[in-house]
Amino acid sequence: MLRRMYSVPEHITMAALGAGLIGAIYPTIMAHTGGRGLSCPLRALTGLPCPFCGLTTATVALTHGEWAAAASTNPLVYLAAALVTATTPILAxxxxxxxxxxxxxxxxxxxxxxxxxxxxxxxxxxxxxxxYHFS
Known part of the structure; x- marks a missing residue:
């Protein structure tokens, strides 16, 4: 039987850690490149937000200590942060x-x-x- 090196939560943690690292430097990259940032492809095509809309913005806000901004943009970022906090010691x-x-x-x-x-x-x-006011 093939055994995996890491569990699914640990894989998610690795992705979230990477996103957190990028989120910490993302504003600096955008300021130096003059970029507008990433937009949601589903929202750009249909006008409807996806479940993960604002997750980049929420990650940036969370990594910069802006707790309220992160929560108002996408509270899912807190679930990812909790998973990272819980599984990073196991991953290490x-x-x-x-x-x-x-x-x-x-x-x-x-x-x-x-x-x-x-x-x-x-x-x-x-x-x-x-x-986004879709009722």
Whole structure:
């Protein structure tokens, strides 16, 4: 049986850590390049926001300590931050060889996690639709 080196939450943590690092320097890059920033492709094409609209802006705000701005842009950033905070020590221990590889999840645990993710994404989308005044 093939064992993975990292679990799904750890992969998400690595992506979120990368996004946080980019978020910390993103305003500097935009100031030096004169760029406008990234826009949501779905919103640009249809006018409808996606569940992740504002996540770049929220990440930048969070990495600069602007808690209220992050929450009002996309509260999903707090879920990502909590996941990073919870799993970074495990990720570091696994990277250093101090923790064993992750155990596979049961089919029931995978299904619960998948449905929970659906609910979180749906709630995020409702938040974005409300934020952009789509009722």
């Amino acid at each position: 221990a696994r990277f250093l060889g101090l923790a064993p590889p992750p155990r596979p999840w049961s089919a029931a645990a995978r299904a619960r996690t998948r449905y929970s993710a659906y609910v979180v994404v749906a709630l995020s989308w409702l938040f974005q639709l409300h934020r």
